[in-house]
Amino acid sequence: MKTRRLFYEDVYIREFEAIVLSCEERQEGYYIILNETAFYPEGGGQPADKGTIEGEEVLDVQYVDGEICHIMKKPLKAGEQVVGRINWEWRFDLMQQHSGEHIVSGMIHEKYGYENVGFHMGEEIITIDLSGMLTEEQVAEIEQKVNDYIWMNQEVNIFYPDERQRKLIPYRSKKELTGEIRLVEFPGADLCACCGLHVTHASQIGLVKILSSKKFRDGVRMEMLSGKRALEYLSKSAEQNSQVAVRLSVKEKETKDAVQRLLDEVYNLKGELAAEKQKHFEQIAASCVGKENVLLIEEDMEPVEVRKCTDAILDTCSGVAAFFAGNDKDGYKYAIGQRKGDVRELVKQVNKELNGRGGGKPFFAQGSLKATRKQIEIFFEKKVNFQ
Structure with a gap:
C-alpha cells in the first residue's frame, strides 16, 4: 500500500498534511491517492470517514485495488501538498458505536457462546444479528454488565499477533483470516479481529442502550445505541414521557400504569360502541322484514360496518340488499348481497354507471363509488322491485 494510515497511528487525529500521489478521473468522480491519510476507508462494518481535502468535500473513501482512494468531485494535482480535515463528530460517533458493539457482542459470546453473524452500523441505529435466542431478562443483564464495564474505563489494546501467537x-472472527491480522481487545470483555476504529479507553463510549431484541432467523436481531446517540435517545424519551405525564396528570414514573388504564377505558368504550352499532344494524334490518329487494343509504360507516349491516339486512329481506354509506362529497362505500343468489351482474352495472370499484363472491360484494345520493336512487329506480 502506498498510503500511510494515520488513522491507525492516532485515532484522534483530525487534521493532516499529505502529498497527492495520483488523481484518476472515473465515473463516480476523481479517485485520489495520498502518501498518507487520516481518512478511514469503509471496512469492517464501519462507514468511511467524512471531511474535506483543501476545503473540498470528500464524497467517499474506499479500498480500490489495495489502495486507499479518496473520491472527490474536483481533481487534485499529483505532487501538490494538501491539507485534509476529518469530520470529527462523525468519526467519534462511529468509534463509540463500533466500540459499544464489540463489548456487547463479546460479553454475549462469553456468557452464551453466541456468534455475531451480522452487524450493520446505520446513521440512526446499530443492529447486531446473533446466532442464539435471548430473553428480555438476559438482554437487561447484558446491558447492565456492559455499562458497568464501560465505567471501569479499561484501556483498549490493539495489536498485530504473528502466526504463532x-x-x-x-479471538472472535466471522471467518478464517490469513495475512496481517489486527486484534482489538477490550480486556475482560472482548477480543476480536477488526479493522475498524475504536476509542482508546472504554469510558469514552459513555453508555450503551439496547433498544430491542427480536427473533431473527435462528437467533435474534438486536438494536442498540452507544455514546451520544444513546444519550440523545434517552433524553428524547424522557421528554416525551414528561409530556405524556402532564397530559395524563400523573407523575412521570406512573405513565405506564396511567396509559394502561386509558387503554382499558378505550377498549371498554369500543365494546360499548360496537354493541350500540350492532343494535342500530338490527333496527335497520328489522325495518326490512317482509320486503324483497332493498335499497338503503346511510351516513358514513367503516367498510366492516357496511358489511355487518348488509349481512343483518339479508337475514330479514327475501331478495337483494343494496346498502350504501357515505356522502355526496366523499363518495359512498357499498355492499350488495343476496342469500343463495348471484349479484355479480348488478355489481358490474353499479361500478360502470356510478363510477365504482369493487367485487367479491357471487352472493356478496363490497366496494366504493363516486356518485351522489340522487344518482344512486335513480339507478335503482330503474330496477324492478327495489324498495
Whole structure:
C-alpha cells in the first residue's frame, strides 16, 4: 500500500498534511491517492470517514485495488501538498458505536457462546444479528454488565499477533483470516479481529442502550445505541414521557400504569360502541322484514360496518340488499348481497354507471363509488322491485 494510515497511528487525529500521489478521473468522480491519510476507508462494518481535502468535500473513501482512494468531485494535482480535515463528530460517533458493539457482542459470546453473524452500523441505529435466542431478562443483564464495564474505563489494546501467537489467542472472527491480522481487545470483555476504529479507553463510549431484541432467523436481531446517540435517545424519551405525564396528570414514573388504564377505558368504550352499532344494524334490518329487494343509504360507516349491516339486512329481506354509506362529497362505500343468489351482474352495472370499484363472491360484494345520493336512487329506480 502506498498510503500511510494515520488513522491507525492516532485515532484522534483530525487534521493532516499529505502529498497527492495520483488523481484518476472515473465515473463516480476523481479517485485520489495520498502518501498518507487520516481518512478511514469503509471496512469492517464501519462507514468511511467524512471531511474535506483543501476545503473540498470528500464524497467517499474506499479500498480500490489495495489502495486507499479518496473520491472527490474536483481533481487534485499529483505532487501538490494538501491539507485534509476529518469530520470529527462523525468519526467519534462511529468509534463509540463500533466500540459499544464489540463489548456487547463479546460479553454475549462469553456468557452464551453466541456468534455475531451480522452487524450493520446505520446513521440512526446499530443492529447486531446473533446466532442464539435471548430473553428480555438476559438482554437487561447484558446491558447492565456492559455499562458497568464501560465505567471501569479499561484501556483498549490493539495489536498485530504473528502466526504463532494467533494459534494461542482465542479471538472472535466471522471467518478464517490469513495475512496481517489486527486484534482489538477490550480486556475482560472482548477480543476480536477488526479493522475498524475504536476509542482508546472504554469510558469514552459513555453508555450503551439496547433498544430491542427480536427473533431473527435462528437467533435474534438486536438494536442498540452507544455514546451520544444513546444519550440523545434517552433524553428524547424522557421528554416525551414528561409530556405524556402532564397530559395524563400523573407523575412521570406512573405513565405506564396511567396509559394502561386509558387503554382499558378505550377498549371498554369500543365494546360499548360496537354493541350500540350492532343494535342500530338490527333496527335497520328489522325495518326490512317482509320486503324483497332493498335499497338503503346511510351516513358514513367503516367498510366492516357496511358489511355487518348488509349481512343483518339479508337475514330479514327475501331478495337483494343494496346498502350504501357515505356522502355526496366523499363518495359512498357499498355492499350488495343476496342469500343463495348471484349479484355479480348488478355489481358490474353499479361500478360502470356510478363510477365504482369493487367485487367479491357471487352472493356478496363490497366496494366504493363516486356518485351522489340522487344518482344512486335513480339507478335503482330503474330496477324492478327495489324498495
